[in-house]
Amino acid sequence: MTDEELIAALRDADAVKYGEFELSHGGTSEYYVDKYLFETDPDCLERIAEAFAERVGDTKLAGVALGGVPLVAVTSVETGNPYVIARKQQKDYGTANLVEGRLEDGEEVVVLEDIATTGQSAVDAAEALREAGATVNRVLVVVDREEGASENLADHDLELESLLTAAELLAAE
Secondary structure (H helix, E strand, O other), X not given: OOHHHHHHHHXXXXXXXXXXXXXXXXXXEEEEEOHHHHHOOHHXXXXXXXXXXXXXXXXXXXXXOOOHHHHHHHHHHHHOOOEEEEOOOOOOOOOOOOEEOOOOXXXXXXXXXXXXXXXXXXXXXXXXXXXXXXXXXXXXXXXXXXXXXXXXXXXXXOEEEEEEEHHHHHHXX
């Protein structure tokens, strides 16, 4: 999977928007990568799964709810690796787990996420996974917006790896 193929798939899905957008962390941006457009496009999902598969080896996968769930599911199918889901909040019914799925104490897990801006949702997911007994050292994202996520993750002993950076995606006009 080349970067150019992935960029073309994201653009074909109309996932890169220009204008003025408010971001989840409260900041604004002149561009927006619409994860819901690329995560609901079968071609994009297939290409992302292939690209993630090249980087995860046989490590157990974890998806951050909600955006990381389609990504982790297709990557699991592509690799045959099992996965868990890290919730943002405990549900107040059923098992009330923050981590859904089977996780062994000490098991190595790589977190898959859609877009990293500050990286805080990935940090929160990694902490929940660690509290559940996992060993988490890496976060793999589709797009790194290059707005501090790498540094924030490093502060929590996590390495950020991206399929694309914002600079690469935006340069491909």
